[in-house]
Every structure is written in structure tokens, then in C-alpha cells.
Amino acid sequence: MDITIYHNPACGTSRNTLALIRNTGTEPQVIEYLQQPPMRETLVDLIARAGLSVREAIRQKGTPYLELGLDQAQISDEALLDAMLAHPILINRPFVVTPLGVRLCRPSELVLDVLPLPQLGTFAKEDGEAVIDAQGKRVVPHV
Template structure:
């Protein structure tokens, strides 16, 4: 396995997409650094940097489902990026996941197989998501 510092995942073990992403990282023979971001939230600067590095807007990186998004009125299109970041800092569950950081880039891995675009190692064998969808065939090739 490669050194953990080469790949980092902001992970929520209760999230199927996050679990699938982590499993694909491991299927490449990589032992990533796992940040349980709900227990150890990233700083405001880290979140802003991750969003920018992934080429996203702050609004695109905020999670709506299963969060206080609606209750906080975050759907208001007049809210600034700063206001959205404030909400993410107050409620880390609003940070969409999983963010993955590798030497090849940063991605918000939704869908989970988008992690394959930035992994520094190929898949070592077949892989199917938790729902049974085959992502990697027996020869380690991506199924599209």
C-alpha cells in the first residue's frame, strides 16, 4: 500500500457514496488518510480551498439532503459564499462528501466513481458498489 499522506478523504461512514469512494481508493492498493470530518471538521480555509481546488462553487459543495439546509434558509439565492461557508462551519454536516485529495487533484466524489479520475494507482481487481453496480471489471478496467 502507498503512504497514507498521498491520498486523503473527508469521510462520513454513514454515507454510502463515501463508503464506496473509500472502497475504490483501497481497491487501488492505497491506504488513505481518513478524516472523519463530522468529528474533526476542516477549517473554513480548508473547506474554501477544497471547493476551489475541485473547481466548484460554494453552493455546489453544500449538502442539502439530511441537513438543516432548508431550516436555515440556505436555498436563498441572495446568500453570499461567506454566509454559506459560515453555515458549513456551524453545521459540518452541510459540507458535501466525500472530498478526496490526491497528487492528481481534488474532487467532490459524487458519484463515487469520479474518484477514479484522480487516483494515482490503478484498480487492483473487480469492484461493485454497495448497490451491486459494477464499476471495475475483473481485469481492473472501468465499466461505463
């Protein structure tokens, strides 16, 4: 199965997303994007295929976003992309690419929309929140 995750092992959402992919019995290509940042063309493609704007794909929390002045509305997409490539921590995560599409998986359950194979068993996030039941079906949160 051709699945790629742009992963940050220090991020709980990214770890949960990777675990959901593996819960299908698939081992994805894992790209630790902080060590191996995507090329500009790849980043532009990921953002476009996920249906996001460049600004929607930038991470603010725990990054130099404010220090770099990226919160200014007049900053162009090109300048935002330059910053993301210079400081990969600014790339929001995790992006997942499958034959069914590309998603920025925040929350991690969004990966379920693009996984071609079913879940093989129960799954709970690291915080204990149930996501997949014993029949491999998505748990609907109680509101």
C-alpha cells in the same frame, strides 16, 4: 501515497469512494469531517481546487439547509461557509485529495479520475452496480 478522503461512514457514496481508493492497494488518510471539520481555509481550498462554487459544495438532503434559509439566492458565499463550518453535515461528501487533484466524488466513480494508481481487481458498489471489471478496468454503464 498521499491521498486524503473527507469521509462520512454513514454515507454509502463515501463508503464506496473509500473502497475504490483501497482497491488500488492504498490506505488513505481518512478524516471523518463530522467529528473533525476542516478549517475554513481548508474548506475554501477544497471547494476551489474541485472547481466548485460554495453553493455546489453544500449538501441539502438530510441537513438543516432549508431550516437555516440557505436556499435563498442572496445568501453570500461567506454566510454559506459559516453555516457549513457551524453544521459540518452541510459539507457535501466525500471530498478526495490526491497528487492528481481534488474531487467531490458524487458519484463515487469520480474518484477514479484522480487516483494515481490502477484498480487491483473487480469492484462493485454496495448496491451491486459493477464499477471495475476483473482486469481492473472501468465498467462502462449500459445506457
